[in-house]
Amino acid sequence: KLAVFMEAFEAINRSFKEIFSQLSPEGEAELILENYGDPFEGGLEIRAKPAGKEVRSIESMSGGEKTLTALAFVFGLARYKPAPFYVLDEADMFLDGDNGEKFANLVKEFSKSAQFIVVSFRESMVSSADQLIGVAMQDAGSDIVSVKLGGQ
Amino acid sequence: KLAVFMEAFEAINRSFKEIFSQLSPEGEAELILENYGDPFEGGLEIRAKPAGKEVRSIESMSGGEKTLTALAFVFGLARYKPAPFYVLDEADMFLDGDNGEKFANLVKEFSKSAQFIVVSFRESMVSSADQLIGVAMQDAGSDIVSVKLGGQ
Amino acid sequence: AYIKEITLHNFKSFGKRVVVSLPKGFTAVVGANGSGKSNIIDGICFVLGRRSSKSMRADRLVDLIFNGSNGRPPADFTEVSLIFDNTDSAFPIDSSNVTVSRKVNRAGYCAYRINDRMATRTEIIELLSHAAINPDGYNIIMQGDIVKIVEMNAADRRKIIDEVS
Amino acid sequence: AYIKEITLHNFKSFGKRVVVSLPKGFTAVVGANGSGKSNIIDGICFVLGRRSSKSMRADRLVDLIFNGSNGRPPADFTEVSLIFDNTDSAFPIDSSNVTVSRKVNRAGYCAYRINDRMATRTEIIELLSHAAINPDGYNIIMQGDIVKIVEMNAADRRKIIDEVS
Ligand SMILES: Nc1ncnc2c1ncn2[C@@H]1O[C@H](COP(=O)(O)OP(=O)(O)OP(=O)(O)O)[C@@H](O)[C@H]1O
Numbered sequence: 001k002l003a004v005f006m007e008a009f010e011a012i013n014r015s016f017k018e019i020f021s022q023l024s025p026e027g028e029a030e031l032i033l034e035n036y037g038d039p040f041e042g043g044l045e046i047r048a049k050p051a052g053k054e055v056r057s058i059e060s061m062s063g064g065e066k067t068l069t070a071l072a073f074v075f076g077l078a079r080y081k082p083a084p085f086y087v088l089d090e091a092d093m094f095l096d097g098d099n100g101e102k103f104a105n106l107v108k109e110f111s112k113s114a115q116f117i118v119v120s121f122r123e124s125m126v127s128s129a130d131q132l133i134g135v136a137m138q139d140a141g142s143d144i145v146s147v148k149l150g151g152q
Numbered sequence: 153k154l155a156v157f158m159e160a161f162e163a164i165n166r167s168f169k170e171i172f173s174q175l176s177p178e179g180e181a182e183l184i185l186e187n188y189g190d191p192f193e194g195g196l197e198i199r200a201k202p203a204g205k206e207v208r209s210i211e212s213m214s215g216g217e218k219t220l221t222a223l224a225f226v227f228g229l230a231r232y233k234p235a236p237f238y239v240l241d242e243a244d245m246f247l248d249g250d251n252g253e254k255f256a257n258l259v260k261e262f263s264k265s266a267q268f269i270v271v272s273f274r275e276s277m278v279s280s281a282d283q284l285i286g287v288a289m290q291d292a293g294s295d296i297v298s299v300k301l302g303g304q
Numbered sequence: 305a306y307i308k309e310i311t312l313h314n315f316k317s318f319g320k321r322v323v324v325s326l327p328k329g330f331t332a333v334v335g336a337n338g339s340g341k342s343n344i345i346d347g348i349c350f351v352l353g354r355r356s357s358k359s360m361r362a363d364r365l366v367d368l369i370f371n372g373s374n375g376r377p378p379a380d381f382t383e384v385s386l387i388f389d390n391t392d393s394a395f396p397i398d399s400s401n402v403t404v405s406r407k408v409n410r411a412g413y414c415a416y417r418i419n420d421r422m423a424t425r426t427e428i429i430e431l432l433s434h435a436a437i438n439p440d441g442y443n444i445i446m447q448g449d450i451v452k453i454v455e456m457n458a459a460d461r462r463k464i465i466d467e468v469s
Numbered sequence: 470a471y472i473k474e475i476t477l478h479n480f481k482s483f484g485k486r487v488v489v490s491l492p493k494g495f496t497a498v499v500g501a502n503g504s505g506k507s508n509i510i511d512g513i514c515f516v517l518g519r520r521s522s523k524s525m526r527a528d529r530l531v532d533l534i535f536n537g538s539n540g541r542p543p544a545d546f547t548e549v550s551l552i553f554d555n556t557d558s559a560f561p562i563d564s565s566n567v568t569v570s571r572k573v574n575r576a577g578y579c580a581y582r583i584n585d586r587m588a589t590r591t592e593i594i595e596l597l598s599h600a601a602i603n604p605d606g607y608n609i610i611m612q613g614d615i616v617k618i619v620e621m622n623a624a625d626r627r628k629i630i631d632e633v634s
Pocket residue numbers: 202205208212213214215216217246248315316317318335336337338339340341342343344367368369370371372373447
């Protein structure tokens with residue numbers, strides 16, 4: 001059980017680091033076990049160091065920085081144990097234009113091996129999709145009003 | 153004390169309703185005291201009815217609908233007891249394009265009688281401002297990198 | 305085992321039977337505030353067997369049933385079904401599609417189905433786990449929740465690794 | 470009594486003395502993620518006398534002091550000051566500008582000033598209340614907090630009316 005956990009932890013940590021530096025170039029991040037001797041006795045910390053800054057407590061990170069760190073974790077997990085589909089509801093709400101684009105590229109890349117259903121208002125995300133589904137309130141309540149192939 | 157409270161409540165409720173229907177046309181909303189006989193024994197509920205829908209519990213409202221309702225409350229208070237300045241940090245994060253514009257117009261209107269300092273990524277908000285302040289991370293940390301008069 | 309189709313019948317703001325077909329790749333869902341985007345996601349969580357109605361933004365399960373709008377009367381029941389692609393045989397069922405559905409009525413009666421056969425919630429969870437699908441998994445991030453992964457306590461975060469290892 | 474100028478000296482990510490001038494009307498603050506936008510707002514709350522460091526996203530007050538970046542050493546203290554316009558004589562002080570500032574050092578020593586005279590936090594709160602300024606007022610909505618007004622419990626919401634009436 002311990003060996004299986006550590007193998008998962010190491011692999012996820014590797015992916016997490018890779019994806020974090022893909023999203024936040026020059027930044028560094030890693031996952032840290034509170035108790036390497038007996039991981040089940042402790043928790044899992046995230047230590048992130050945005051570009052050019054000292055390591056900070058998670059609490060002082062900005063909304064956008066927290067979002068990128070969380071995305072690196074979710075996609076790090078996805079690399080280790082892929083799910084058949086991913087659903088993300090306005091996960092880009094705190095991201096600026098550049099980071100919004102990096103996130104859209106990440107989704108595009110992962111959507112080659114898993115299905116992604118993403119709610120977003122951002123142009124960079126919407127324009128990268130393979131398909132667009134439009135939802136609107138009609139007389140009988142919510143309805144699907146349009147389905148467009150992406151890129152049109 | 154009770155008379156003063158009720159006078160405030162009535163005035164704020166009137167403004168809240170007006171501003172809510174300005175933001176969400178055809179919708180209705182109102183503030184309701186849990187205990188009209190002795191308001192200090194009860195709380196204050198918000199009942200909102202988005203356009204064409206039945207009255208719903210606040211819990212089931214969407215992110216954008218909750219935001220509009222909250223903004224109507226904040227600006228309703230502002231009408232009753234104006235503060236000299238207002239600071240809003242990405243309050244438009246859940247709003248779609250149309251509602252983002254309505255919010256920007258509301259800020260523009262209120263900024264005639266009070267100072268507004270608004271952090272936003274939305275074009276509709278940024279382009280309505282009188283002045284833009286650009287913040288960036290430089291060698292010595294954060295700095296103000298540009299100040300532009302709005303509308304340019 | 306991707307989701308080929310979602311059918312929402314009287315689910316939250318969907319006041320009739322609405323079918324959403326999905327490709328295998330990347331789909332963006334767009335629409336005005338309050339149009340029903342997040343309700344589609346609640347519908348997916350509902351079928352996957354999520355117990356907590358609060359996590360689907362409803363006080364009780366019956367609040368997931370369409371309760372009227374524009375003069376249309378409230379519905380008596382709601383049913384949501386997902387058609388999964390099974391060409392990868394992720395599910396131990398010999399068919400190229402697997403349909404999972406869940407229904408609840410105003411009396412609180414709740415029923416699950418797998419390919420039209422009645423099933424228990426335990427059977428649903430067991431079936432889905434073959435395809436690495438978990439009703440509370442980290443592959444579904446609800447609106448506003450993205451930063452919670454970073455803000456949660458260290459012990460809960462470690463449990464996420466426990467679950468996938 | 471609008472804010473004419475904010476000076477942030479070694480406050481959070483501001484590693485030197487930075488001055489922000491503001492017009493009376495509508496100012497939009499823009500910049501990349503992590504550039505320091507919300508830190509400016511934390512600076513305003515700091516000067517107004519907010520006690521809770523957590524509400525300024527810091528574990529303790531000393532975490533508000535610039536703690537180094539790009540090879541620049543951590544600072545020993547931080548000071549933030551606000552210059553308010555007083556041409557409307559909202560503050561009972563006979564000057565067209567009123568400067569309020571707050572300083573804290575690594576030893577936890579904390580000092581407020583009004584127009585360069587030392588003052589207590591109580592004096593600051595009392596002075597600000599003349600201009601309808603409250604450190605925890607509803608005129609300051611922090612990032613992500615907008616929906617909290619709708620989600621808070623009914624008793625707390627009523628207390629907001631108590632305060633303004
Ligand atoms: N049982 C129900 N019956 C009818 N309508 C409902 C029910 N439950 C929720 N709703 C309605 O669904 C709407 C919310 O939809 P949803 O949260 O999916 O919107 P959204 O498209 O995600 O919007 P946003 O962009 O603001 O997040 C609300 O207007 C709410 O009143």
